[in-house]
Every structure is written in C-alpha cells, then in structure tokens.
Amino acid sequence: MxxxxxxxxxxxxxxxxxxxxxxxxxxxxxxxxxxxxxxxxxxxxxxxxxxxxxxxxxxxxxxxxxxxxxxxxxxxxxxxxxxxxxxxxxxxxxxxxxxxxxxxxxxxxxxxxxxxAITCADCHKLIIPTDSPYLPKDICYDCHLTRERDKELKDDEPCDEGVHMYMCKDGEYEHLGYSTYFDSFTIAPFIDEKVKKRLTKNPVDVVELGREDIIELKCKLEDALSEKLKSYTKPVINERMRKFLITDTIEYKGKDYEITRNSNHEHMEISNFIYSVQTAEKAIAGNYIYKIYFKNGFTYRDDHFLRFIHYVCQGATNIVNINSEHKHILTDTEIMRTLKKLEQVHCVTIYNGEVSITQMGRCLVS
Ligand SMILES: [Zn+2]
Incomplete structure (x- = not known):
C-alpha cells in the first residue's frame, strides 16, 4: 500500500x-x-x-x-x-x-x-475499554501512565537506582555506560572494593578512578579475558540459522574473534571485556579518569526536575515556568523545596529566578 x-x-x-x-x-x-x-x-x-x-x-x-x-x-x-x-x-x-x-x-x-467505545475520563478520546485486570477501565493507557507519573511526582518516592559511568578530562565527558545497579557493569568486580571505600553517602556521590587505578583495572581485565578466551569457540552457523543470528568480528591482540551477539552468553561476555580493555587503554593513553555517579536520597521528583530542565528546557529555564508546568500536581512551595535541594547537591544553579542545570546534573540524566 x-x-x-x-x-x-x-x-x-x-x-x-x-x-x-x-x-x-x-x-x-x-x-x-x-x-x-x-x-x-x-x-x-x-x-x-x-x-x-x-x-x-x-x-x-x-x-x-x-x-x-x-x-x-x-x-x-x-x-x-x-x-x-x-x-x-x-x-x-x-x-x-x-x-x-x-x-x-x-x-x-x-x-x-x-x-x-467509552470516552477516556481524562483526555476525552474514544477508547475500547481494556480487559486487563491491572489497568483502570475508565481511562486510556496514556492517561494511566500520566496518572502514575503524577503520583510518583506528588508522593516524592525514593529513586536512587541508576549508576552512570563517564571518562573525563578537562571538562570533556564521554559516557561509558548506564546500569540500574553498579554490580551489572563488566568492570564492577575488579573495582568493587576500591569504589566501596571511596563512597561517602553524599546525596550525589562521585567516585573517581585515576590513572593508576585504570592501569591496575586494565591488567585485571586482561587476565580475566585471557582466561575466557581459552574456552572461546568460533560459532558454527548454517545458512538457515544465519538469518536469525547477528555476528561481529572483533580484533583483540592481533587475533580476530567471531562473536555471536544474540543467544550466546560467553560471546557477549568476551565482547564486553574486549570493549572494557580498549576503553581502559584509551583512557590511559589520553590521560582520562573515570567518574562513577551514584545517588543517595534522590527522589522521582528530583529526577523529574533534572530531566525537565535538561531535555524539555534545553538546560535552562526559570522558576515561573517550572511552577506553571507543574501547578496541576505540585505547590510552589514543593517546587521551591526541590529546586533548593538540587542546588545544594550542585545539580542546578539558581540566580535571579533563573534555573540552569550543572555538569553534575547533566551527568545524572544524560
Ligand atoms: Zn486518555
């Protein structure tokens, strides 16, 4: 058609x-x-x-x-x-x-x-009522999600999940990865003790790994990777399977490895390890450090405000605009309290009613 x-x-x-x-x-x-x-x-x-x-x-x-x-x-x-x-x-x-x-x-x-059809109670569009026992019958799915988000915002529930990792030098930040939990990063087992010792429990906790830490990390990653490569087997793929499998060839220490992207856990691990070694090599050669961002005592409202300023307002707005965008959910006092908290933890700056996101704030939501 x-x-x-x-x-x-x-x-x-x-x-x-x-x-x-x-x-x-x-x-x-x-x-x-x-x-x-x-x-x-x-x-x-x-x-x-x-x-x-x-x-x-x-x-x-x-x-x-x-x-x-x-x-x-x-x-x-x-x-x-x-x-x-x-x-x-x-x-x-x-x-x-x-x-x-x-x-x-x-x-x-x-x-x-x-x-x-019925008319959605919130947005008034026609919908066929859902038969799911988990969803309300009188509103559409979009309005259901909006109500859930508004509730999270109003209730100000804790939201500390989510760890970001960056490679940094002279104000330049390269995003290396995001994970709901720190333990899910490939490099986590090799830096775990060091990171735990350096955590301060500040509302935004930034743990830095310097040049020596990254050299040590690279050695540990290479040792673990060479162990994994001992049991590497090249995938045997017949023509019928080729349609369903995605493969890549990755070079490591002068040798090519064919990696099956989906369905092969060992191959995915090898691929992640090679990427982690190469990232460490790049950091060492270019004098970068690693910065890992954790949150302690953050809420959905804090997270929402940072995203609103960063994505919707392109990094800067004013308090009047934030108030008018949220007046159906939050009072001006609730909004000001949240902005002050974000200012205290260096995620935004407030000057003459103008609110701007800082590098720290950007690193938490990018
Ligand atoms: Zn609706």
Missing part, C-alpha cells in the same frame, strides 16, 4: 477505490518497527436495500524527508493526517474520523466500533 505523503497521493488512492467516500478514518497501528498512522476510507455503493458500506485500507501517512518526527510534542504524521482529513472533507463532504490525534494509541475503535 502507498506511503501517503500528500493529499494528492491520498486522493489518488480514494479515486482507485471507487464508490462514494463517506468517512476517512485515521488509526494508529504498532509493531516491532514502531508506530504508523493508517488511513482507511468507507465507501457506500448500491441504493436503499442493496446499499452497502465497505472499508478499504489506503496506506500509511509518511513524512516528507525534510520533516522532523515530532512537532510541538506531537507525532508530525498526525498533523499531516489532519491536513489530509480537512482537504478530503472539503472535496468529498465526508466525515474525517481521527480519534487519537495527540498520541499514538492502538485502543481506539474503528468508525464502525464507536458504539463499543
């Missing part, structure tokens, strides 16, 4: 279907490649007793190359669909039916299923 990038393409598809178009329908569909916005037309043929309505799939809305994926926080394809719908309504005097223009949502009814 056609990629519909203009009203002309859509119009051609409608003409190809034939019959009298009465409804143009835009519905979201999702698969492993992501969301797509599908267009259908309902046409009427025959008269009185033989009158029949038929639904035809026309294609999916596709963005012209120069267009960004999102416009004002909404998927850009939905703006295109609205333009197409308005042009089609004018030309054919049809009904344009687009139940979820703001968010991609698979739970909306088709035009013919409208009588089975």
């Amino acid at each position: 056609a990629d519909i990038t203009s009203f002309e393409t859509l119009d051609m598809e409608i003409e190809n279907v034939g019959g009298k178009p009465v409804v143009l329908e835009a519905l979201w569909g999702g698969d492993t490649r992501g969301w797509s916005l599908l267009l259908y037309v309902y046409t009427v043929s025959g008269f009185s007793f033989t009158k029949r309505t038929t639904r035809h799939f026309l294609g999916h809305v596709a963005l012209p190359e120069e267009m960004e994926q999102f416009t004002d926080g909404r998927p850009s394809v939905s703006f295109l669909a609205e333009q197409f719908g308005s042009s089609a309504s004018k030309k054919y005097n049809l009904t344009f039916y687009f139940p979820s223009p703001k968010h991609a949502d698979e739970d909306c009814p088709t035009w013919e299923e409208r009588h089975l």
Whole structure:
C-alpha cells in the first residue's frame, strides 16, 4: 500500500477505490518497527436495500524527508493526517474520523466500533475499554501512565537506582555506560572494593578512578579475558540459522574473534571485556579518569526536575515556568523545596529566578 505523503497521493488512492467516500478514518497501528498512522476510507455503493458500506485500507501517512518526527510534542504524521482529513472533507463532504490525534494509541475503535467505545475520563478520546485486570477501565493507557507519573511526582518516592559511568578530562565527558545497579557493569568486580571505600553517602556521590587505578583495572581485565578466551569457540552457523543470528568480528591482540551477539552468553561476555580493555587503554593513553555517579536520597521528583530542565528546557529555564508546568500536581512551595535541594547537591544553579542545570546534573540524566 502507498506511503501517503500528500493529499494528492491520498486522493489518488480514494479515486482507485471507487464508490462514494463517506468517512476517512485515521488509526494508529504498532509493531516491532514502531508506530504508523493508517488511513482507511468507507465507501457506500448500491441504493436503499442493496446499499452497502465497505472499508478499504489506503496506506500509511509518511513524512516528507525534510520533516522532523515530532512537532510541538506531537507525532508530525498526525498533523499531516489532519491536513489530509480537512482537504478530503472539503472535496468529498465526508466525515474525517481521527480519534487519537495527540498520541499514538492502538485502543481506539474503528468508525464502525464507536458504539463499543467509552470516552477516556481524562483526555476525552474514544477508547475500547481494556480487559486487563491491572489497568483502570475508565481511562486510556496514556492517561494511566500520566496518572502514575503524577503520583510518583506528588508522593516524592525514593529513586536512587541508576549508576552512570563517564571518562573525563578537562571538562570533556564521554559516557561509558548506564546500569540500574553498579554490580551489572563488566568492570564492577575488579573495582568493587576500591569504589566501596571511596563512597561517602553524599546525596550525589562521585567516585573517581585515576590513572593508576585504570592501569591496575586494565591488567585485571586482561587476565580475566585471557582466561575466557581459552574456552572461546568460533560459532558454527548454517545458512538457515544465519538469518536469525547477528555476528561481529572483533580484533583483540592481533587475533580476530567471531562473536555471536544474540543467544550466546560467553560471546557477549568476551565482547564486553574486549570493549572494557580498549576503553581502559584509551583512557590511559589520553590521560582520562573515570567518574562513577551514584545517588543517595534522590527522589522521582528530583529526577523529574533534572530531566525537565535538561531535555524539555534545553538546560535552562526559570522558576515561573517550572511552577506553571507543574501547578496541576505540585505547590510552589514543593517546587521551591526541590529546586533548593538540587542546588545544594550542585545539580542546578539558581540566580535571579533563573534555573540552569550543572555538569553534575547533566551527568545524572544524560
Ligand atoms: Zn486518555
């Protein structure tokens, strides 16, 4: 089916279907490649007793190359669909039916299923009620997630999970990895004792590994890797399996290793170890240090505010804007208390009502 990038393409598809178009329908569909916005037309043929309505799939809305994926926080394809719908309504005097223009949502009814639908209590869009026992019946999934997020924000629950690791020199930061727990890093068992000794229990705890630490780490990693490589076996892959397996060739100490990316735990370990050795080599050669960021006593609200300033406001905003964006959930006092806390732990600076994220703040949410 056609990629519909203009009203002309859509119009051609409608003409190809034939019959009298009465409804143009835009519905979201999702698969492993992501969301797509599908267009259908309902046409009427025959008269009185033989009158029949038929639904035809026309294609999916596709963005012209120069267009960004999102416009004002909404998927850009939905703006295109609205333009197409308005042009089609004018030309054919049809009904344009687009139940979820703001968010991609698979739970909306088709035009013919409208009588089975309810109106979401929060955003008022039509939805087929969920049959999941774990989800509320009166709101859509997006509004359910929004309510959950608002509750986390209001309740200010603890949120200390998440450790970031960077390689740094002269104000330059290269992100090496993120893990929910420190123990999940490949290098964790080799630096565990050192890191624990250096933890201070500050609200934001930054443990540094200097040149000598990284040289020692590299030696330990190389020893462990050479043990693992003793039992390395090259994957035997027949043609049928080749379709399902992803392989890579990695060079280490002048030898090539073919690594199966999915389904082989030993190979994934070898790959992670080689990456860790190479990173340590780069750090030693370039005089970088490692910085590992831990949180103690952080909350969802702290984390949310840092992300809001960093991602939504591109690093800087003012208190008036933060208050107005959160007034439906938080009081001005709650907001000010959170900002002061973030200032105390050097994640933001506040000056004359202007709030800016610091390098420390960026390192916690990048
Ligand atoms: Zn809703």
